[in-house]
Structures are given as structure tokens and as C-alpha cells.
Amino acid sequence: MKTGSPERARTDAQDAYAPLVARLRAAGCVFAEEEARLLLDAASSPAALDALAARRVAGEPLEQVVGWAEFAGLRILLDPGVFVPRRRTEFLVDVALGLPRPDAPVLVDLCCGSGAVGAALLAAQPDGDLHAADIDPAAVACARRNLPPSRVHEGDLFAALPPGLRGRIHLLTANVPYVPTRDIPLLPTEARDHEPHTALDGGADGLTVARRVAEGAREWLAPGGHVLMEASEAQVPSALGVFEAAGLVARVVESEEWGARVVVGQVSPAGV
Structure with missing residues (x-):
């Protein structure tokens, strides 16, 4: 998560990672670990992370949630819907x-x-x-x-x-x-x-x-x-x-x- 000092951001991300993986896995996300890392990188705060995770757990495609998709070596910006x-x-x-x-x-x-x-x-x-x-x-x-x-x-x-x-x-x-x-x-x-x-x-x-x-x-x-x-x-x-x-x-x-x-x-x- 991109909040506060770099040290604080790393600590917050470490604390959030395991619970986020468990939440995603419980929702049926096969690649929960990878998805958790992408969600953490996309979130600007703990509240933002919770909102992104809720969207993913509700079934929205990960690419729409984080706002981009990888394609042919490019990062393609993506909007909901x-x-x-x-x-x-x-x-x-x-x-x-x-x-x-x-x-x-x-x-x-x-x-x-x-x-x-x-x-x-x-x-x-x-x-x-x-x-x-x-x-x-x-x-x-x-x-x-x-x-x-x-x-x-x-x-x-x-x-x-x-x-x-x-x-x-x-x-x-x-x-x-x-x-x-x-x-x-x-x-x-x-x-x-x-x-x-x-x-x-x-x-x-x-x-x-x-x-x-x-x-x-x-x-x-x-x-x-x-x-x-x-x-x-x-x-x-x-x-x-x-x-x-x-x-x-x-x-x-x-x-x-x-x-x-x-x-x-x-x-x-x-x-x-």
C-alpha cells in the first residue's frame, strides 16, 4: 500500500498480505497470492485495499479492479465494465x-x-x-x-x-x-x-x-x-x-x- 513513509508502507503491506490471501482464497480465487500482491500494489490506503478486495471477492475481474491488464508485454489501462x-x-x-x-x-x-x-x-x-x-x-x-x-x-x-x-x-x-x-x-x-x-x-x-x-x-x-x-x-x-x-x-x-x-x-x- 502506498501510504505514509516507505517503511510504514512495507509494514502495512506485510501485515495485510496473509489475511488478504486468506480472504481471496475463501472467495475461490485460484491465484490468491499473486492477486493479493497486485491488490496491495494498487491500493493507496488500508481503506482503499478493503474496497478493492471487496470488489474482487464479489466477482469483478481482477484486471478491472486494479485498473490494468497485461497484454503482449504492455500494461493496458482498463475501466470497469x-x-x-x-x-x-x-x-x-x-x-x-x-x-x-x-x-x-x-x-x-x-x-x-x-x-x-x-x-x-x-x-x-x-x-x-x-x-x-x-x-x-x-x-x-x-x-x-x-x-x-x-x-x-x-x-x-x-x-x-x-x-x-x-x-x-x-x-x-x-x-x-x-x-x-x-x-x-x-x-x-x-x-x-x-x-x-x-x-x-x-x-x-x-x-x-x-x-x-x-x-x-x-x-x-x-x-x-x-x-x-x-x-x-x-x-x-x-x-x-x-x-x-x-x-x-x-x-x-x-x-x-x-x-x-x-x-x-x-x-x-x-x-x-
Whole structure:
């Protein structure tokens, strides 16, 4: 806890650590020791620590409680009620950065949430012309804390983007919601009760938003440009079909380490 002198702060933290671990463990937090350290670091006083711990015990995601999430080696600022970036989505970033692209490419992150994917892309290619968009005002406000504010747009998918980007995007990532509606009640409480359903619910088969992105991608991508989305294992055949129906050359890249699958679509380099 950051209160009083450094010596007093260390003493207060030591005194609070064991009871906090016990409190978190009793609430079902599997990584209680690590969480306790993060909560202690985030708290400015014993009263603040108690308030943070109460939020965590009540089921709020740890990242929302402490105000940040680790993603691709970055500290992504996070607000309550905003989708928590999943570590497995780092694989989507890795796949995206492994694709050919020109110098100073146009990069777009749709369904950007906190802006984590966009921030990772921009950190790896700071000369990129990055834009991000989300339909959720809370997510947009949060993303503007992690990205250049003027490059974060509020609105529904491509409608949020500056018209001048049409046909110029080299790399389009879209971390679309892909949980089938029927499975939303099966999600962990942290997600179901503390993240916006617009960031989770992908419709009847989980691919409703994916279809809209695929259908618009051909018009917005530059010749040879790529669009990338995550999908569950069961969705991969259908997701490939969605991309192909939209006129994209499609493939899937999988990672056993991350337990993740990324569907990659490409516009023909000739633009046909």
C-alpha cells in the first residue's frame, strides 16, 4: 500500500498480505497470492485495499479492479465494465505481425475494446497508421487512454471508420464476439456479469458479427490486405466458409500453446 513513509508502507503491506490471501482464497480465487500482491500494489490506503478486495471477492475481474491488464508485454489501462483482453489473443497479434505488409501500413482494429490489440500492433510497428473502433462508448473511452485518442472511433464496425480508409487497409484485426447466444449463461461469472454482452454474444452460431466483418472487408482492404478473427475450434469450418463466401482467400492458423485459432482472410493482390 502506498501510504505514509516507505517503511510504514512495507509494514502495512506485510501485515495485510496473509489475511488478504486468506480472504481471496475463501472467495475461490485460484491465484490468491499473486492477486493479493497486485491488490496491495494498487491500493493507496488500508481503506482503499478493503474496497478493492471487496470488489474482487464479489466477482469483478481482477484486471478491472486494479485498473490494468497485461497484454503482449504492455500494461493496458482498463475501466470497469470494459471487456478484459484475453492473453490467448496475443496469438492473433503474433499471426497479424507475421503477415507481409508495406512500410507505414494502414492498421485497423475493429471491436477494439480497451485497445489492447491495436496497442500491441502499434508498439511493434510505430510507423503504422492505426485506427480502432468499437460500438460501446465505455470501450471507446478506455481505448482512448491506450491509443492516440483521435484514432479511436465510436460506431458500428466499418461505419465508424473515416471514409478515406476505404480500400486502403493493409491489416484488419477484429476481435469479434463469437460466443453463441445459448452459451452466454455458461460463461464464468466474471465475464457474464462484468463484461458487456456486445463483446461476448456472437448470435445464434457465434458468427453473426464475423459475417458482417467478412462481408465488408473486401471493400475496405487494400489489394493483398488481410483480415483476422478468432474462432472456437467448432466454428473453424463455418468461419472459413464465411470468409470464402465474402470473396476472401481463407485459412486457419492454430496454436496448441495458446489454445487459440485465428482465421485469416486475404483479398487477392490483384484486387479481383
